Amino acid sequence: MTTLDLQAILDRADAATEGPWRTEPSKYVRQRYVVQTDTRRTIWHATNDVFEAIDAEFIAAARTDVPLLVARVRELEAVPRVLDPRKLSAEEIEAALDALPGRAVVTCNAFDEPGVWIRTRPQEWHGSGLVHARTSRYLARYCAPLQVIR
Known part of the structure; x- marks a missing residue:
């Protein structure tokens, strides 16, 4: 297993637009927006037919999931083996x-x-x-x- 640089992961999450994020439908078929929840600022617009709504939902959820996962890993690493x-x-x-x-x-x-x-x-x-x-x-x-x- 590769050693994780938890601080680098957290730094990338912190550098991203503040969350939470959510998805919204685009006016075009099979396209979604990922937007900042409070301001509705567009974070990402899935313009390719390859992307599904589930991909946009994953990206939106990652904004809050990643910091929580880093915190949980640090918590578990603090437990003596x-x-x-x-x-x-x-x-x-x-x-x-x-x-x-x-x-x-x-x-x-x-x-x-x-x-x-x-x-x-x-x-x-x-x-x-x-x-x-x-x-x-x-x-x-x-x-x-x-x-x-x-």
Whole structure:
């Protein structure tokens, strides 16, 4: 995977006309405008038959989606990949687990609860071979160190 230059991506988004953007039909068949929502200033006019309305909608949505995606990537990158109780408190490990996205996967080699854990709901984890779920707090206190897989 290529390393992303998140600041360059954000700089390009910030340099573009302020959003949000939306699409509007053109007076010509199969053509769309992408306009700035407040001023109706034209950002892009799809004049080629190749472009569909869905393409214009994607371009319009990208104006607000890109900064949100950059913020989410930065948030996820801030979560340590190894949650080690020698370096983090139980509260920090619990907060890191809660910050992971749904269906996140962690592994644990602790004696009490070894195995693979999958986040099924906020603050709820299911371990391999276990019937009952465990909380983020439980994993932070009894299963660390944890390796974040995804």
